[in-house]
Amino acid sequence: MWYFAWILGVLLACSLGIINGLWLEQVETNERDNKEGEQQNKQSSNTKITT
Structure with missing residues (x-):
């Protein structure tokens, strides 16, 4: 039965x-x-500020 425990x-x-x-x-x-x-949020917030 050791083989059963081994497998x-x-x-x-x-x-x-x-x-x-x-x-x-x-x-x-x-x-x-x-x-x-986070990068997309930064880019979208930067474009909102500049436009």
Whole structure:
């Protein structure tokens, strides 16, 4: 029965690795989107002031 526990451990480790990778990708995407949104807000506020 040790092989059953071993395969469960391997599957758990792989699952955590995949979830961690997806989480990291989502965090990076959110940070990039926030930076782009801030830049667009600055540009739109600058054009409002100058026009």
